[in-house]
Amino acid sequence: xxxxxxxxxxxxxxxxxxxxxxxxxxxxxxxxxxxxxxxxxxxxxxxxxxxxxxxxxxxxxxxxxxxxxxxxxxxxxxxxxxxxxxxxxxxxxxxxxxxxxxxxxxxxxxxxxxxxxxxxxxxxxxxxxxxxxxxxxxxxxxxxxxxxxxxxxxxxxxxxxxxxxxxxxxxxxxxxxxxxxxxxxxxxxxxxxxxxxxxxxxxxxxxxxxxxxxxxxxxxxxxxxxxxxxxxxxxxxxxxxxxxxxxxxxxxxxxxxxxxxxxxxxxxxxxxxxxxxxxxxxxxxxxxxxxxxxxxxxxxxxxxxxxxxxxxxxxxxxxxxxxxxxxxxxxxxxxxxxxxxxxxxxxxxxx
Numbered sequence: 001x002x003x004x005x006x007x008x009x010x011x012x013x014x015x016x017x018x019x020x021x022x023x024x025x026x027x028x029x030x031x032x033x034x035x036x037x038x039x040x041x042x043x044x045x046x047x048x049x050x051x052x053x054x055x056x057x058x059x060x061x062x063x064x065x066x067x068x069x070x071x072x073x074x075x076x077x078x079x080x081x082x083x084x085x086x087x088x089x090x091x092x093x094x095x096x097x098x099x100x101x102x103x104x105x106x107x108x109x110x111x112x113x114x115x116x117x118x119x120x121x122x123x124x125x126x127x128x129x130x131x132x133x134x135x136x137x138x139x140x141x142x143x144x145x146x147x148x149x150x151x152x153x154x155x156x157x158x159x160x161x162x163x164x165x166x167x168x169x170x171x172x173x174x175x176x177x178x179x180x181x182x183x184x185x186x187x188x189x190x191x192x193x194x195x196x197x198x199x200x201x202x203x204x205x206x207x208x209x210x211x212x213x214x215x216x217x218x219x220x221x222x223x224x225x226x227x228x229x230x231x232x233x234x235x236x237x238x239x240x241x242x243x244x245x246x247x248x249x250x251x252x253x254x255x256x257x258x259x260x261x262x263x264x265x266x267x268x269x270x271x272x273x274x275x276x277x278x279x280x281x282x283x284x285x286x287x288x289x290x291x292x293x294x295x296x297x298x299x300x301x302x303x304x305x306x307x308x309x310x311x312x313x314x315x316x317x318x319x320x321x322x323x324x325x326x327x328x329x330x331x332x333x334x335x336x337x338x339x340x341x342x343x344x345x346x347x348x349x350x351x
Contacts, residue, residue: 003036025164029164067094099137128151136342160333179235180203182205187210196218199215201217221234230267240265246298248297
């Protein structure tokens with residue numbers, strides 16, 4: 001039997017950000033292939049929380065037996081320090097354990113000076129213990145795969161390329177070459193400061209918007225749940241960029257794009273919007289190869305770059321995006337990566 005575990009915070013359920021959507025989608029997709037879901041809810045602020053989390057998680061594990069396989073979704077809220085112990089215990093009982101990475105803190109946080117050195121060191125040690133203990137790991141991209149091989153010596157690694165994006169039928173963005181650019185997600189200046197330096201017309205969706213920094217070119221559309229958002233988008237291209245500068249993706253969040261596959265990229269494609277990505281991003285290869293949008297080194301003259309795109313070329317992008325969007329909405333990339341790492345699904349599919 002195959003199982004999929006997601007450790008989540010009690011506050012995730014109705015938040016208007018995409019933080020919990022990708023893990024939920026992974027569960028939904030794999031359950032259709034016969035995986036049994038093992039959701040574990042944890043609460044912050046409890047006395048003796050580490051022991052309680054161990055007990056809660058291990059209680060879920062008791063149903064597993066020798067020969068079973070478990071896919072764990074990483075990171076694990078604040079309980080990561082106990083996960084290596086759980087992995088080793090399961091393996092001693094003949095259970096294979098695999099890790100699907102949503103975020104790698106050693107990359108996404110980098111050398112963030114706001115995080116004390118001892119916390120960064122602890123995170124790195126725990127991450128290494130988890131990655132090296134697992135029977136296989138599934139990551140975002142080829143650069144992230146190379147990072148794990150080089151840093152931790154991980155051998156069995158599957159690559160997603162793109163996160164799938166499950167959404168209600170009938171929802172899609174209103175796309176048009178003459179419409180504003182779209183930015184969805186965390187709009188806080190510390191993460192997306194470049195937004196407030198652009199001159200082009202922008203439609204913004206998400207949390208953290210700073211109206212005091214916004215120019216007349218910006219229209220803030222509000223925040224929506226990940227399920228509602230695809231039908232609310234309206235624009236020409238979805239912008240996949242991070243950091244303070246429009247000249248390049250810089251800072252910790254900007255540099256992380258060299259390794260990760262942002263969930264907003266999947267959102268745009270699933271909703272039917274072509275994308276603009278940094279040409280050094282891990283996702284640039286698939287965007288360019290499959291005609292899903294354009295790759296640029298800078299946003300300095302992005303308005304002029306868009307004007308160079310003919311209506312025929314834009315229509316071709318829309319066609320490619322809609323084809324790939326159908327793949328994302330049907331779990332194609334999850335199933336392919338998990339199948340490669342864990343092996344064939346056999347006759348376990350559930351309709």
